[in-house]
Amino acid sequence: MRNVLALILAGGHGKRLGILTEKIAKPAVPFGGKYRLIDFTLSNCVNSGIYQVGVLTQYRPHLLNNHINIGRPWDLDRKKGGVTILPPYLGGVSGWYKGTANAVYQNIEYIESYNPDFVIILSGDHVYAMDYNDIIDFHILKGADGTIACIEVPIEEANRFGIMITNLEHKIVDFEEKPAQPRSNLASLGIYVFNWRFLKEYLIEDEADQSSTHDFGHDVIPKMIKDNRKIYAYRFSGYWRDVGTIKSYWESNLELTRPIPPLNLYDRHWRFYTQTEEMPPAYCASSSRIVNSIISEGCEIHGIVENSVIFQGVYIGENTVVKNSVIMTGTCIERDCLISDTIVAERVTIQERVTIGKGEPAPSRLDEEVYTDHISVIGMYSKIPAGVIIGKNCVIGIGVTERDFELSNIESGGYVLHRE
Amino acid sequence: MRILGLILAGGHSESLRSLVAKRASAALPVFGKYRAIDFTLSNMVNAGIRKVGVLTQYNPRSLMDHLGSGKEWDLDRKNGGLFILQPYVSQEGSYWYKGTADAIFQNMTLLRRGEEDYILIGSGDHIYKIDFSRVFDFHLSNDADITLLVKELDDTYNLSQYGIVELSGNRITNIEEKPQKPKTNIGFLGIYFMNKYLLMELLYNYVTKGETDLLSIVTSQLDRLRVCGYLFNGYWRNVKKGIDEYFRINMDGLKKEVREELFYKYGKIYTKLKDLPPPKIGSTAIVKNSILSDGCIVNGTVENSILFRGVYVKAGATIVNSVIMQDTVIEEGAIVKNAVLDKEVLIRQESRLVGRDSIAILEKRAVL
Numbered sequence: 001m002r003n004v005l006a007l008i009l010a011g012g013h014g015k016r017l018g019i020l021t022e023k024i025a026k027p028a029v030p031f032g033g034k035y036r037l038i039d040f041t042l043s044n045c046v047n048s049g050i051y052q053v054g055v056l057t058q059y060r061p062h063l064l065n066n067h068i069n070i071g072r073p074w075d076l077d078r079k080k081g082g083v084t085i086l087p088p089y090l091g092g093v094s095g096w097y098k099g100t101a102n103a104v105y106q107n108i109e110y111i112e113s114y115n116p117d118f119v120i121i122l123s124g125d126h127v128y129a130m131d132y133n134d135i136i137d138f139h140i141l142k143g144a145d146g147t148i149a150c151i152e153v154p155i156e157e158a159n160r161f162g163i164m165i166t167n168l169e170h171k172i173v174d175f176e177e178k179p180a181q182p183r184s185n186l187a188s189l190g191i192y193v194f195n196w197r198f199l200k201e202y203l204i205e206d207e208a209d210q211s212s213t214h215d216f217g218h219d220v221i222p223k224m225i226k227d228n229r230k231i232y233a234y235r236f237s238g239y240w241r242d243v244g245t246i247k248s249y250w251e252s253n254l255e256l257t258r259p260i261p262p263l264n265l266y267d268r269h270w271r272f273y274t275q276t277e278e279m280p281p282a283y284c285a286s287s288s289r290i291v292n293s294i295i296s297e298g299c300e301i302h303g304i305v306e307n308s309v310i311f312q313g314v315y316i317g318e319n320t321v322v323k324n325s326v327i328m329t330g331t332c333i334e335r336d337c338l339i340s341d342t343i344v345a346e347r348v349t350i351q352e353r354v355t356i357g358k359g360e361p362a363p364s365r366l367d368e369e370v371y372t373d374h375i376s377v378i379g380m381y382s383k384i385p386a387g388v389i390i391g392k393n394c395v396i397g398i399g400v401t402e403r404d405f406e407l408s409n410i411e412s413g414g415y416v417l418h419r420e
Numbered sequence: 421m422r423i424l425g426l427i428l429a430g431g432h433s434e435s436l437r438s439l440v441a442k443r444a445s446a447a448l449p450v451f452g453k454y455r456a457i458d459f460t461l462s463n464m465v466n467a468g469i470r471k472v473g474v475l476t477q478y479n480p481r482s483l484m485d486h487l488g489s490g491k492e493w494d495l496d497r498k499n500g501g502l503f504i505l506q507p508y509v510s511q512e513g514s515y516w517y518k519g520t521a522d523a524i525f526q527n528m529t530l531l532r533r534g535e536e537d538y539i540l541i542g543s544g545d546h547i548y549k550i551d552f553s554r555v556f557d558f559h560l561s562n563d564a565d566i567t568l569l570v571k572e573l574d575d576t577y578n579l580s581q582y583g584i585v586e587l588s589g590n591r592i593t594n595i596e597e598k599p600q601k602p603k604t605n606i607g608f609l610g611i612y613f614m615n616k617y618l619l620m621e622l623l624y625n626y627v628t629k630g631e632t633d634l635l636s637i638v639t640s641q642l643d644r645l646r647v648c649g650y651l652f653n654g655y656w657r658n659v660k661k662g663i664d665e666y667f668r669i670n671m672d673g674l675k676k677e678v679r680e681e682l683f684y685k686y687g688k689i690y691t692k693l694k695d696l697p698p699p700k701i702g703s704t705a706i707v708k709n710s711i712l713s714d715g716c717i718v719n720g721t722v723e724n725s726i727l728f729r730g731v732y733v734k735a736g737a738t739i740v741n742s743v744i745m746q747d748t749v750i751e752e753g754a755i756v757k758n759a760v761l762d763k764e765v766l767i768r769q770e771s772r773l774v775g776r777d778s779i780a781i782l783e784k785r786a787v788l
Contacts, residue, residue: 027562031700073695187668266715274697278690279688280711282711283674283679284708284709285709294699294700297713
């Protein structure tokens with residue numbers, strides 16, 4: 001039996017998700033009606049038979065810690081192995097994690113305690129189903145020092161990724177970060193398998209390098225390739241999403257409502273596990289009309305829902321229309337509202353006659369880097385008073401109350417934030 | 421106050437026909453994701469009871485599978501937790517439970533060993549939500565020896581199927597089991613609360629003399645002991661009373677006030693997790709006044725129905741006034757009306773199943 005330890009990098013901020021990650025780490029962002037992003041990676045681990053999992057956290061870890069807890073939903077509450085949360089700590093050379101490689105470096109003692117043959121480095125914010133045994137088998141077969149999971153992207157988009165250039169044996173001979181003239185379309189998925197002894201050597205070397213940013217993608221892996229070590233590319237061809245932006249987050253959620261979704265959540269042999277609140281099944285009233293949507297437990301739907309993902313415990317009132325939207329847990333939308341192309345975060349109250357997603361898109365006046373598309377985002381715990389009209393690409397911040405609304409008409413690109 | 425919970429879950433009823441062919445009535449699926457026993461078990465746990473014994477006898481496999489280690493109810497504990505009490509064979513012989521009192525008597529060890537002072541006895545067949553702490557307070561403030569839960573039963577209950585009590589104030593003066601001519605409309609709900617040592621004394625006294633039914637023993641004590649009736653006025657139904665009652669209970673789940681009471685008052689109802697994705701409603705679907713559970717895919721028409729977990733309704737299929745249990749598949753163009761479909765049933769394309777005068781039933785894994 002090979003000894004594999006999985007390390008999930010879950011400390012990232014996910015800045016490009018704007019107010020969705022203002023209070024929670026990106027891996028804790030809700031997805032697909034009942035899950036949080038990290039559920040996919042954790043479930044892949046246990047479905048692949050890996051029951052030794054370290055989760056490296058740093059940015060706003062409370063909700064994530066609470067979600068993972070002792071790992072019970074994933075059967076990771078074990079006497080031997082199981083899940084261990086690895087926050088930054090003081091003592092010796094430690095401190096805040098300076099980069100992905102440094103985060104792993106700081107946990108060398110933890111890793112050594114398992115004395116693994118292989119370490120698989122994963123990201124806590126990707127949505128995909130992957131049997132890690134396949135990449136580990138490939139790694140062993142190639143006699144590799146390290147193996148990087150890659151996916152073929154359209155060549156015209158290759159300039160957005162870290163691109164691997166391989167020889168006929170799949171050995172990586174060169175690496176280019178976001179190249180203007182890509183020589184290949186093999187993009188790294190941020191999933192790495194290493195022989196532990198080999199990785200440890202490089203981590204120690206990288207730590208001593210003053211010029212390094214201590215990041216796997218930027219520093220450690222390019223160095224390994226430059227040293228002509230045996231680093232191979234494993235081609236993955238299944239569904240994989242890095243829901244790094246508001247738009248990709250919104251799209252990947254709505255993809256699940258397609259007749260045959262690209263990610264099969266219904267595969268009984270590859271289940272995705274999560275920690276959720278116990279709730280009764282969903283109720284769809286006589287007045288409801290629901291098409292192409294996901295409606296989760298605890299929901300009560302009286303209105304019209306089209307092409308949307310509705311999380312647990314959501315109430316949608318009579319004569320309200322919700323279209324092309326993602327509505328998270330515990331949100332209440334009263335009657336006669338029209339919500340389209342919107343992400344509504346957890347436990348929001350939208351009073352009657354509110355319209356969101358009206359008019360033509362306009363550039364965001366809050367942050368043009370983050371809010372790039374037409375999608376409006378409503379932050380958690382906010383309250384939108386009756387009759388308010390909100391345009392496209394608008395932002396309503398976290399915990400906004402009725403008093404924060406100076407106008408009853410927020411034009412496209414506008415925003416309302418909570419004032420203390 | 422330390423309380424031991426006991427749940428009688430060994431029952432069987434011919435009137436439930438094929439629905440109980442392979443399961444105890446306490447394991448009957450209700451409201452899309454629950455089993456009948458979840459209600460009593462969750463009520464007990466919500467009232468702070470940390471040790472619960474479940475007495476099983478009739479085909480317990482699905483019940484045992486459902487309860488597991490008791491983890492969903494936080495009953496997987498070092499101290500206390502869940503105890504499954506089955507009839508057993510020993511050197512003295514083997515004894516099936518001959519009645520409620522006999523069943524508890526045969527498990528006297530659990531009563532003797534525990535440090536609990538009180539015992540709460542319920543049934544796995546009852547669907548209700550209660551704050552038991554009020555019953556405990558009632559018991560103490562009435563200085564009762566035994567408290568029985570009772571309820572005014574309206575004309576939707578067949579009184580001759582229940583134990584009917586007469587009350588004088590809070591005190592029960594008479595109990596008649598399944599009377600032909602009931603003197604009142606106050607029915608006993610099958611829930612007892614009393615001092616554990618009193619129960620042990622009664623059992624030692626009467627079971628050894630051949631009395632095997634707990635209610636009969638309590639009835640014989642009405643003059644000697646202070647037996648009080650706690651009048652419960654919430655929703656309470658018994659799945660064991662037949663197909664029509666089982667069907668009615670499920671349909672009650674479509675009523676807002678019933679859902680509010682059962683699922684949102686006095687804590688939650690816990691059940692076994694299945695780790696299925698949320699239900700998905702397709703572009704050709706029409707869903708009206710229905711309950712959908714995790715893992716469902718609906719592309720057809722569903723009206724006034726309860727869909728359990730993993731049900732697949734294909735495009736052009738129609739389901740009306742029906743209870744569809746876990747992993748059942750209804751293919752294109754099929755019509756199901758006024759029916760209860762057990763688990764893993766397959767209704768083939770263009771088939772029709774319509775209950776006319778009574779509810780149509782298909783047993784587990786049936787193919788139509």
